[in-house]
Amino acid sequence: MQLLTSINNSYDLFLFLKEKDLLKEHCISWWPSSNAFEILLGAILTQNTKWTNVEKSLINLKKINILTLEDLVNIDIQNLIFAITPSGFKNQKSKRLKLIAANILEEFGSFELFKSSCTRTWLLEQKGIGFETADAILCYACKRDFMVADKYTLKLLQKFNYEFESYEDLQAWLEYGINENYDKIVQLYDYKISLNLIYCRFHGKIIEFMKKN
Ligand code: 39A
Secondary structure, three states, X not given: OOOOOOOOOHHHHHXXXXXXXXXXXXXXXXXXXXXXXXXXXXXXXXXXXXXXXHHHHHHHHHHOOOOOHHHHHHOOHHHHHHHOHHHXXXXXXXXXXXXXXXXXXXXHOOHHHHHHHOOHHHHHOOOOOOHHHHHHHHHHHOOOOOOOOOHHHHXXXXXXXXXXXXXXXXXXXXXXXXXXXXXXXXXXXXXXXXXXXXXXXXXXXXXXXXXXX
């Protein structure tokens, strides 16, 4: 489907999506959890699968009390594999989860320190963490000003006849239009909205729009 509206920058795209009220049934930052550890799990489990499958794995992980990095490091791998089976690639993802939990504890000592001081470079050095997963962790779990630029976003922009050479080109395009118009965006909200929250909601609006269109 080709879209009739034309957009000149990501601020125009943001306005196009904003008027559709796509997040009215979602929490403020769109990602359905305020628990940063659960967001980290979800960001890795969602690779190459549907979110509904991730939700099933997250429920299983809660049921077996995987609530901290230490729980993840200590759980028997077979039990972890069983719990995350719904989200696919269970052997690969279980190893990745265990490894990142151990590496966070070794490098930062705690999840709180990880949230405040991890860098994008450090995340990208972790096995199985690409741009999209790293930015999802930074944006939603660590509340940093990084916009996720995923395949949904690329597909949506193709409908507006945009093409990008790389993930980082797309991300820069998304962030630039928002940053340049930050003051105008803030005025559209009747609550205090940070740049991070705008990025969270913008990304959420893109996914919800693409699921419906
Ligand atoms: N692909 C996705 C999602 N689809 C999602 N939700 C729906 C809520 N999250 C949080 C992450 N990735």
